[in-house]
Amino acid sequence: MIGLAIGLLTLLAIYHLFSTSEGRRRTTAAVSQAQTAGALALFAIERDIRSAGLGFAGMDPAYLGCTVQAFKRTGRDPAQYTFPLLPVQIVxxxxxxxxxxxSPNMFIGARYSASASGVFTMERSNAGFQAGDVVVGTSDTDASKCLLMEVTAGAGSSITGPGGVAEDDPSVRHMATAYTSFYTGASVVPERNGGSYVDMLDGGATSLGEGWLFSLGNRPTRNVWRVQNNQLMRYNFLDETDTKGVAVAEDVLQMVAEYGFDKDGNGKIDKDDEWTSFNVDPGSTSPVANMDRLMAVRVAILVRSSQYERDEVTAAEPRWANGSKAFPMGSDDEWKHFRYRVYESAIPLRNTIWGQQQ
Incomplete structure (x- = not known):
């Protein structure tokens, strides 16, 4: 009986040691997984934001926030949609x-002096616009509306001149008929030239139609980043809707962001009130305040270990913005049984800053 009791006590000690060791192993593995996810999530967002505004950052601030009328023939429902022309929008x-x-070229746009039936007469030249590029067109008569189009003829294109002789086409065109892509050399049907606003930049009885064209290259993106079901999700708003979102990282509990404006014009963000989460929602009639002074975006990612701990292991709400702001964690104490880590970065908008110097 004594030997049996000693054996049971030994087994109990071994089981306790194993249970403790296994619990620590699971905690370590879960924390490591969450840390990797947080680093990857912030890296992906940071890389995207650093490219924001490429192709239109040097435009007149009067057009920032204009409602872009857009169309995508296949793969998107609804095919016709709108969005505000901003390098970064926080919702x-x-x-x-x-x-x-x-576009790999540092191209800041060009003026057109007349527009009719899908043909833009350029003020100087059509250099920088290739067949297959996606462009944003603005209008001098109404700065609140812009048009997203697909170039079907631009630099290097030819037209039939007098006597049937081919000559360079000096215009930029956005037709609905098939064209030869500069990028693939294949004949393609334009995907983005359609919808009820396709001719909105054309001249009329009181105007020839004048404005600017800004090239976004042949593969622009408007990536939407959000957290859903503890996953960081992303999809390209120009081609897809949220049903096509893909998971970029797991174990992401929350994401918050705010704008950084150089409100006092000193070339840097050095005051607390220059960081704000001011929203510009789709369809909003509110003015786009200070968007011409936007210099950076601060993003914070909160990751949570998937391992639920028996005891409370987190005493205070995780904080961001250099510790000045707290993530909302809810009214109950269940969140205290998980481990957290915050990944935060103030990301400069390089293209916007460069555009402000033009």
């Missing part, structure tokens, strides 16, 4: 929408 403080072009 409800916890969703990011980042617009960037794909």
């Amino acid at each position: 409800d403080r916890n969703e990011l929408r980042v617009l960037t072009g794909s």
Whole structure:
């Protein structure tokens, strides 16, 4: 009986030691996984934001926030949609929408002096616009509306001149008929030239139609970043809706963001009131205040270990913005049984800063 009792006590000690060791192993593994997820999530967002505004950052601030009328023939429902022309849009403080072009050229746009039936007469030349590029067109007569189009003929294109002789086409065109893509050399049907606003930049009885064209290259993106079901999700708003979102990282509990404005014009963000989560929602009639002074976006990612701990292991709400702001964690204490880590970065908008110097 004594030997049996000693054996049971030994087994109990071994089980306790194993249970403690296994619990620590699971905690370590879960924390490591969450840390990796947080680093990858912040890296992906940071890389996207650093490219924001490529292709239109040097435009007149009067056009910033204009309602872009857009169309996508296939793969998107609804096919016709709108969005504000902003390099970065923060929605409800916890969703990011980042617009960037794909052109490798530092091209800041060109003026057109007349527009009719899908043909833009350029004020100087059509250099920088290739067949297959996606462009944003603005109008001098109404700065509140812009048009997203697909170039079907631009630099290097030819037209039939007098006597049937081919000559360079000096215009930029956005037709509905098939064209030869500069990028693939194949004949393609334009995806973005359609909808009820396709001719909105054309001249009329009182105007020839004048404005600016800004090239976004042939593969622009307007990535939407949000947290859903503890996953960081992303989809390209220009081509897809939220049903096509893909998971970028797991174990992401929350994401928050705010704008950094150089309100006093000293070339830097050095005051607390220059950081704000001021929203510009789709369809909003509110003015886009200070967007011409936007210099950075601060993003904070809160990751949570998937391991539920028996005892409370987190005493205070995780904080961001250099510790000045807290993540909302709810009214109950269940959140205290998980471990957290905050990944935060103030990301400069390089293209916007460069555009402000033009």
